[in-house]
Amino acid sequence: xxxxxxxxxxxxxxxxxxxxxxxxxxxxxxxxxxxxxxxxxxxxxxxxxxxxxxxxxxxxxxxxxxxxxxxxxxxxxxxxxxxxxxxxxxxxxxxxxxxxxxxxxxxxxxxxxxxxxxxxxxxxxxxxxxxxxxxxxxxxxxxxxxxxxxxxxxxxxxxxxxxxxxxxxxxxxxxxxxxxxxxxxxxxxxxxxxxxxxxxxxxxxxxxxxxxxxxxxxxxxxxxxxxxxxxxxxxxxxxxxxxxxxxxxxxxxxxxxxxxxxxxxxxxxxxxxxxxxxxxxxxxxxxxxxxxxxxxxxxxxxxxxxxxxxxxxxxxxxxxxxxxxxxxxxxxxxxxxxxxxxxxxxxxxxxxxxxxxxxxxxxxxxxxxxxxxxxxxxxxxxxxxxxxxxxxxxxxxxxxxxxxxxxxxxxxxxxxxxxxxxxxxxxxxxxxxxxxxxxxxxxxxxxxxxxxxxxxxxxxxxxxxxxxxxxxxxxxxxxxxxxxxxxxxxxxxxxxxxxxxxxxxxxxxxxxxxxxxxxxxxxxxxxxxxxxxxxxxxxxxxxxxxxxxxxxxxxxxxxxxxxxxxxxxxxxxxxxxxxxxxxxxxxxxxxxxxxxxxxxxxxxxxxxxxxxxxxxxxxxxxxxxxxxxxxxxxxxxxxxx
Numbered sequence: 274x275x276x277x278x279x280x281x282x283x284x285x286x287x288x289x290x291x292x293x294x295x296x297x298x299x300x301x302x303x304x305x306x307x308x309x310x311x312x313x314x315x316x317x318x319x320x321x322x323x324x325x326x327x328x329x330x331x332x333x334x335x336x337x338x339x340x341x342x343x344x345x346x347x348x349x350x351x352x353x354x355x356x357x358x359x360x361x362x363x364x365x366x367x368x369x370x371x372x373x374x375x376x377x378x379x380x381x382x383x384x385x386x387x388x389x390x391x392x393x394x395x396x397x398x399x400x401x402x403x404x405x406x407x408x409x410x411x412x413x414x415x416x417x418x419x420x421x422x423x424x425x426x427x428x429x430x431x432x433x434x435x436x437x438x439x440x441x442x443x444x445x446x447x448x449x450x451x452x453x454x455x456x457x458x459x460x461x462x463x464x465x466x467x468x469x470x471x472x473x474x475x476x477x478x479x480x481x482x483x484x485x486x487x488x489x490x491x492x493x494x495x496x497x498x499x500x501x502x503x504x505x506x507x508x509x510x511x512x513x514x515x516x517x518x519x520x521x522x523x524x525x526x527x528x529x530x531x532x533x534x535x536x537x538x539x540x541x542x543x544x545x546x547x548x549x550x551x552x553x554x555x556x557x558x559x560x561x562x563x564x565x566x567x568x569x570x571x572x573x574x575x576x577x578x579x580x581x582x583x584x585x586x587x588x589x590x591x592x593x594x595x596x597x598x599x600x601x602x603x604x605x606x607x608x609x610x611x612x613x614x615x616x617x618x619x620x621x622x623x624x625x626x627x628x629x630x631x632x633x634x635x636x637x638x639x640x641x642x643x644x645x646x647x648x649x650x651x652x653x654x655x656x657x658x659x660x661x662x663x664x665x666x667x668x669x670x671x672x673x674x675x676x677x678x679x680x681x682x683x684x685x686x687x688x689x690x691x692x693x694x695x696x697x698x699x700x701x702x703x704x705x706x707x708x709x710x711x712x713x714x715x716x717x718x719x720x721x722x723x724x725x726x727x728x729x730x731x732x733x734x735x736x737x738x739x740x741x742x743x744x745x746x747x748x749x750x751x752x753x754x755x756x757x758x759x760x761x762x763x764x765x766x767x768x769x770x771x772x773x774x775x776x777x778x779x780x781x782x783x784x785x786x787x788x789x790x791x792x793x794x795x796x797x798x799x800x801x802x803x804x805x806x807x808x809x810x811x812x813x814x815x816x817x818x819x820x821x822x823x824x825x826x827x828x829x830x831x832x833x834x835x836x837x838x839x840x841x842x843x844x845x846x847x848x849x850x851x852x853x854x855x856x857x858x859x860x861x862x863x864x865x866x867x868x869x870x871x872x873x874x875x876x877x878x879x880x881x882x883x884x885x886x887x888x889x890x891x892x893x894x895x896x897x898x899x900x901x902x903x904x905x906x907x908x909x910x911x912x913x914x
Contacts, residue, residue, distance in 0.1 A: 289360070290318040299888060303879055310864060310873050316360040319887055321701055322858045323365050326878075327391035330870040335359055341402065345409045349375055362395050365857045366402040369665050372855055374462055381666035381854040383693065386861030387881055388672065389444035389868060393434070395859055396454075396669040400426060403456060403665065407464045419463050422653070426456075426467045428541035429649050435494060435538045436642050437471075439478050440487040443866070445528070449475035449489070450642075451670035451689070453847060457655050458663040466655025471646050472670070472843055473685055476796075479638040480566055480631050486521040489638075490534065491559055493518065493527065498535025499556075507560035508589060517566050546652045554816040558641045561593040562634045570606075570623040570630075577606050577626035595813040604805050605629055632800045637809070640820040666854060668847075672861075673781070673884040679788045681741075681796040685840050687781055688731045688738070691724055692848055694782050698722050700856055724782045727766045731779065735760055738837040745797045745835050750775075754790040783884040797835045860885040 281296040288294055291305050302319070309317055310326055313333050317324040344363045347356055349371045356364060369380040382399055384392050404423035408416045434446065441447040451472035459465040482488050496512050504510050512524055519527070542552050564586050570577040579587065584602065591598035605626055609618050621629065656664075673690045674683045702722075731737045737757055744753040757777050761767045768778025768785055778787045803824035812818040834842065862881045865872035882888050 290320065292318075292320040299879070299882075302888075303875055303882070306878065307873055307875060314359070316362065316364075318360050319860075321704065322860050322887060323360060323362065324882075324887065325362060325386075325391060325395055325859055325861045326864050327389070327394075327861060328870055329868060331394075336361060341405060342409075344402075345406045362398045362859060363402045365859055366399045367406060369855075369857050370403055370406050373458070373663060373665060376855065377662050379662050379664050379666070379854045380857065381668065381851050382857045382859065383668045383670075383697075383851070384859045384861065385668075385670060385690070385693070386672045386885055387443070387674075387863060388441060388447045389866075390672065390861035390863040390881065392669050392672070392861045393430075393438075393446065393448055395861055396667055397427070397430060399667055399859075400454075400456065404464045407458060407462055411461070411463060415461070415463060419465075422466070423464060425545050425653060426464075428544045429467075429469070429653070431534070431538050431541045432545065432645060432649070433469075435491045435534065436489060436645060437474060439475075439482070439489050440522075440528070442483070442485050443863075445868070446490075448669065448671070449478050451668075453850075454667040454669075455656075456665045456667060457659040458665070459655075459659050460663070462663075465659055466653055468650050468654040468656060469646055470843075470847070471643070472689075472847075473682065473840060474639055474642055475682055476635040476639055477682070479562070479635045480517075482521045484521055488518060490531075491538075492563060493531045494535035494538060495556060495559055496531075496563070498532035503556070507556070507593070508564070509560065515563055515567055518563070545649060547648065551648065551816065554814055555641055555645065557593045557814075558637055558817065558820075561590045562638060564590050564593075565630060565634055568605075568630060570626045572623050575622060576620035577623045579606070594809065594817055596808050596811060596817075600808050604802065604808060605633075608802070609804065628800070629802065629805070632802075633805055636799070636801045636821060644816070644820065666850065668851070673783045675784065675786045675884075679786055681793045681837075683786070684731070684737070684779075684788055684793075685837065687779070687786060688728075689844055690783075691728055691731070691781060692844055695724055695728060696848060696851060696856070697858065698724070722782075726764070727779060727781060730761060730764055730766045732841060737761075737777075737779075738841060741793055741797050742835045742837055745794050748794065750790045750792065750794050753794060757790075797837050799836075860887055 280301070284294055284296045284301050285304065287308075288305070291302055294301060294305070306317055306324065306326070309315075313328075314335065315326040315328045315333065316336075317326075340358075341363060343358050344351075344356075344361065344367050347358065347367070350356075351358075351364070351367055352371055352375070356367075358364070365382055369382050372378070373380045384395050384399075386392050400423075404419060404426075408419040411419065433452070434448070437450045438446050438448050453470040453472075455468040455470070456464060457466035457468070478488055480488070487493060492515075495507070496509050496515065496518070499507065499509055508514075512518075522528075539552070547555075568579065568583050568587060571580060572578070579602070587602055587605070588598040591601045605621075607618050607620055608625075609616060611617070670689065670693070671686045674686050676683065729736060733739070740756045740760060741753055744750075744756065754775065754777060757767070758769055762769075766780040768780060768787070770776055770778070770787075775791055776787045776789050778785050801821075806821045806824050809821050810818050810823065860882075862878055862885065864878060865874045866877060
């Protein structure tokens with residue numbers, strides 16, 4: 274009870290921006306968000322953030338597409354708080370577009386939130402609005418050209434979702450990669466092109482999934498929706514032949530719609546401009562992985578072997594990929610090393626052969642996904658035809674993650690979120706300081722929230738990722754874990770379990786997360802055998818032959834960046850790119866885990882607000898002057914003093 278205090282007068286009154294409340298507190302903020310949600314108001318301003326609650330219903334009266342012209346017609350008058358229409362994702366897109374035009378500076382819109390919060394849908398809404406807004410007053414022929422480009426950009430979404438999204442426990446259409454879309458505008462201000470950068474595709478999802486989950490959508494779409502000719506060509510007539518696909522959700526319980534989605538994706542490939550040969554090759558790779566992952570290795574005197582039926586299936590995979598079947602079988606069952614002038618061939622165990630098979634599937638899938646992104650960029654990128662400052666970056670990235678078991682992917686994802694939160698804190702704090710300076714307020718004693726300790730623990734020269742890289746080629750998971758505790762035993766952001774259990778903890782801005790060291794080493798390096806790379810590069814199909822990069826020589830291989838190093842470099846480049854822009858933020862929130870409309874769970878929402886960094890906005894304001902009482906109210910209340 275000693276922590277309770279009465280609610281200050283006037284704090285429960287509705288406000289357009291929650292930072293305009295006369296008194297700031299987490300519980301009051303949650304109360305305002307909850308009340309707006311039940312009033313069917315799903316978008317809320319919290320300072321520079323637009324908070325977007327997933328309604329699981331896009332027919333709410335305030336937000337139907339027929340309201341879009343009201344936003345567009347405000348033009349530049351909407352900037353600096355001048356908008357008279359309800360807050361919306363459109364508002365963020367509108368501010369970004371007109372800020373780009375009037376300030377002659379590139380903008381960025383950063384969309385984040387946990388899985389199932391609606392990030393992908395929010396990003397689609399932004400693109401659709403920017404296309405409509407940029408050509409609203411254009412001539413009819415210019416509109417037609419912009420519509421053609423917009424159609425291509427919109428059609429890239431079902432393609433990327435098919436190959437980069439999957440069903441998880443939290444979300445039926447969860448993005449398992451991050452992307453930064455650079456939307457390009459020509460000198461007239463019309464949307465003219467798009468370039469996409471992708472980050473950290475979840476490779477484990479290529480070959481496995483948890484209970485109640487699925488692998489990437491494209492597998493199920495192909496099995497259900499392929500034409501009779503393609504089903505025969507790819508041997509997909511019997512879905513029960515691919516039992517590994519249905520360990521999470523049994524075949525008879527699979528959700529409906531995969532066949533329709535497959536038809537939609539194939540139509541999207543056509544509209545974007547993929548040739549028939551390119552599409553056939555992409556699906557030949559996917560079909561090959563389907564059959565390859567079904568292979569089971571048996572043990573013969575502890576050596577891996579294949580039954581006759583499995584050999585026949587492997588031969589079919591080789592025919593799909595147009596490589597030598599005998600060599601493919603040999604590479605899956607044996608390994609070859611050179612010692613001085615002697616070549617030694619050693620049989621693999623069933624476990625080792627399975628690991629080789631999995632590495633091949635993951636490498637081919639990842640490179641096929643990258644091929645799709647590259648070809649989309651080739652057809653949509655118009656940077657050379659647009660002024661250098663005329664672009665808006667749209668970041669749709671994985672939110673902060675904290676599962677029962679957290680591994681390498683979660684460490685990278687949460688490190689990315691720490692970097693973005695640091696960037697956000699800096700920007701918002703700078704805006705508050707500028708406001709205080711205008712009012713002549715002394716700010717010498719005010720310091721911003723600072724997560725630099727955590728960033729250094731993970732990403733510094735002797736940070737966790739660097740230590741992982743040091744151990745990746747010749748060390749072990751145990752040595753990596755020991756080195757983390759040895760180098761950082763006094764670090765305030767590192768947590769050590771009381772009883773050793775193979776984990777280490779990191780104090781993130783959203784709370785402590787415990788990571789499992791086992792398996793991190795393997796995930797950080799490319800485990801694919803050079804001989805398998807050479808085999809795939811010998812394919813008679815030129816597209817497949819160029820999927821995998823050529824093996825590096827021994828010296829270059831030692832210097833090649835690990836996945837962690839590559840991700841750090843990509844993240845640094847992303848932050849540098851965002852730093853060149855004027856940023857805008859959309860934080861997506863799932864009001865309830867049931868994924869149904871008209872349900873609200875306060876504790877779940879509060880947890881997401883914390884993970885999304887929204888409560889950091891309150892902290893930043895509280896470090897300064899959080900009481901914002903209007904002058905008139907202040908005078909009436911205190912004039913007797």
